[in-house]
Amino acid sequence: MTKRKRHVIKHDNIVVFPGAVQTLIREGHMYAENYQYEEAVASFEKAFLYEAGDEIALSTYAYALYELKAYEKVKSVCEQLFAMGTSLYVEVMELYVTVCMQLKEYHQVESLITTLIEENVLPEGQLEKFERLRSLNQEVARNLQKKEDAKRLIEEQEYELSEFNALTPDEQSIRLHRLMDTNVRQLKTALKAIIECPTIHPFVQSLALILLVEQEVSIEMTISKFNETKIINPINLVLPNQLPQYKEVKKIIENKLEQDPSTLEMVQYLMAKHAIVTYPFEWRPFEADDIAYSYIDFVQSMLGKVQEMNYEIIDFLQMLEKLTELHEV
Known part of the structure; x- marks a missing residue:
């Protein structure tokens, strides 16, 4: 068998x-x-x-x-x-539309139901159900848009110069940090006003500018700090640690302090902070060599090592350090 x-x-x-x-x-x-x-x-x-x-x-x-x-x-x-090619087309389509609404894909739902109705795909007994779904989708989309518009209006008011200027520099920097994961394009005019305002703290000016640079926002503006003025567009700028003079100073310092990692770390930390304050001007009008050696002298003087220094640059570095003290992260 x-x-x-x-x-x-x-x-x-x-x-x-x-x-x-x-x-x-x-x-x-x-x-x-x-x-x-x-x-x-x-x-x-x-x-x-x-x-x-x-x-x-x-x-x-x-x-x-x-x-x-x-x-x-x-x-x-x-x-x-x-x-x-399911024979349960209508049932599956109803579930699909409902899920798209849950995923907030309102435009897709509107387009899909409109196509189904216009092409007479739906049985007559199901037409009213899908029309109700479309009406519900439109209402939910409108309500969401109203909420988003209201939220955007509140944000825009928070960054209006008159309200922003009433805050302390600490509060201003905290408010700008909140925008790090936000699309700032709708706030570009308000941020431009903050950057151009002569009474805004230099560190805060830089934070606002960095937000625009990181998101490659195009808007022309005039920035003034440390007796220098420049017309800029964020879309054409790089971040502070990518500027030419910063790279040059960093290279000199790394070569000089190759055998002294502790001092090197302290110098690099100060450089990174100060580069934000001076942004986008760097350490003008000083030369890269002078800046590099002055940073080393500055840190060594903090460690109690007395030596000859370029006091004009040291005074400038001390001023930058003071400007960053309120913004330690």
Whole structure:
């Protein structure tokens, strides 16, 4: 008597016995029917490691994921169902639209439902439901836009020069630091006014300018500090530690203090702070050599080593140090 061969699945050298995948899928359906969505998702995902799911399994999996708020995964499964030509098109499309709304993809929802209606894809009995979904999507999008507009207005008012100028330099720098992970383009006019204001602390001027430089914002402005004035555009500037004189001074100091790492670290720390205060002018009108050796003398004098120094530059460095004292991070 000949034994009937049964189909054996292998995955990563693991043998899956016949019926195991079907058992996992049945468990997934059972868990979903009993509102045990985490267990349902776990069972379906184990099954899908070995076999591609059919539309019933995939759609149940998608609904379980939705209950767990795994919206990105739901969207991906819905797209998989569309690609395979599901007979559950309307049901899957409703889920897909709902998920896109949860992901705040309001423009996509509007475009999608409009296309479905215009191309008469939807059965007559489903048309009203999708029109309600479109109306809801439009209302949610409008409300979100109102909130974003209100938030932007508050931010713009916070950085208006009259209000900003009433703050202490510490408070000003804290307020600017809040913008580090924000798109500052809508605030570029307010930041320009801060940078151009002659009564704003030089360190604060630099922080505002660095925000614009980091985000490559294009806006022409005039900046004045340390008896120098310059017309600049942030989009054409590099950051303080990438300026030519900074690199030159840094190289000289590193060569000079190669055998004295402790002094080198202190000098580099001071340089980095001071470069922000002077930005974008650097240490003008002094030469790179003079600046480098003066920094070394400055640090060594702080360590109690008395020696001849260029007191004009030392006075300048002391002034820069004083200007950074309020802004230690």
